[in-house]
Amino acid sequence: MGIKSYQGPRAELKNEFKAPILVEDYMTKNLITFHPDQSILEVMELLIRYRISGGPVCNDDGDLVGIISEADCMKEISESRYFNMPILDKRVSHFMSTEVETIGNNESIFDAASRFNKTNRRRFPVLEHGRLVGQISRKDVLAAALKIKAFSWRH
Numbered sequence: 001m002g003i004k005s006y007q008g009p010r011a012e013l014k015n016e017f018k019a020p021i022l023v024e025d026y027m028t029k030n031l032i033t034f035h036p037d038q039s040i041l042e043v044m045e046l047l048i049r050y051r052i053s054g055g056p057v058c059n060d061d062g063d064l065v066g067i068i069s070e071a072d073c074m075k076e077i078s079e080s081r082y083f084n085m086p087i088l089d090k091r092v093s094h095f096m097s098t099e100v101e102t103i104g105n106n107e108s109i110f111d112a113a114s115r116f117n118k119t120n121r122r123r124f125p126v127l128e129h130g131r132l133v134g135q136i137s138r139k140d141v142l143a144a145a146l147k148i149k150a151f152s153w154r155h
Helices: 040-049 070-082 109-118 138-152
Strands: 054-058 064-069 123-128 131-137
Touching: 040 070, 054 070, 054 131, 064 070, 064 123, 109 123, 109 138, 131 138
Parallel strands: none
Antiparallel strands: 054 064, 123 131
16 A cells, blocks of 8 residues: 655645735826816916826816816917917916816726726826825836736736
8 A cells, every 4th residue: 555645734835925006006196286276377387397287177176176288288379379368377277177177096907997998098196185295197007017017917
């Protein structure tokens, strides 16, 4: 009779995924924000200076009331040409988008990618308990995908 090899009960192998996958792990937290009463010319200058394409608009209480983008600024430029007038010192509230799609800080990067895929948005303000805590862009999601790939493809 042959000898049987007994190793005892084996521990379960857990394939733990430790990569951060939440929006809050990749969002930009130090935002350039704008105010509804701010000059559209000042916004244009800030967009150029900080090399950003837009940002959230917050009221005096810090509540998110809109979003302003390069495309919104283009409205001012095209209107001034149409009416043959110089670019006027109009306010952000005149041009900003007030229907803002937001995303929660505890949603996954995969949910954010899906939302970007379904819309033509370039950024989503990130809310935590109704308060603005950051912003996530398409580039942030791309960077997250590269980091997640590094965690999941081990040799």
